[in-house]
Amino acid sequence: MDETLLITGNQAPLTRSIVSRLLTDKRRVVVSVEKEAEEIIYPDASDEELIILEHDRRSPFSARSMFLGLSNRDVRGHH
Numbered sequence: 001m002d003e004t005l006l007i008t009g010n011q012a013p014l015t016r017s018i019v020s021r022l023l024t025d026k027r028r029v030v031v032s033v034e035k036e037a038e039e040i041i042y043p044d045a046s047d048e049e050l051i052i053l054e055h056d057r058r059s060p061f062s063a064r065s066m067f068l069g070l071s072n073r074d075v076r077g078h079h
Helices: 013-024 060-072
Strands: 004-007 028-034 050-055
Touching: 004 013, 013 028, 050 060
Parallel strands: 004 028, 028 050
Antiparallel strands: none
């Protein structure tokens, strides 16, 4: 996996379809979801392929925290 894609927004059928397709194409996907507000429906994917992050989309501090957390993780596909 050479690239990582961040998908944000509600978990609508289109979003789930896009994430499923990306996972099928062997891409790494980071999905942000509202804390305790959304159900995640994705095919079985390893922790390396699918990273799910909770955050409050109404808070700029939550978004900043999410991006800082991602920068501290190895989500670029390099081991």
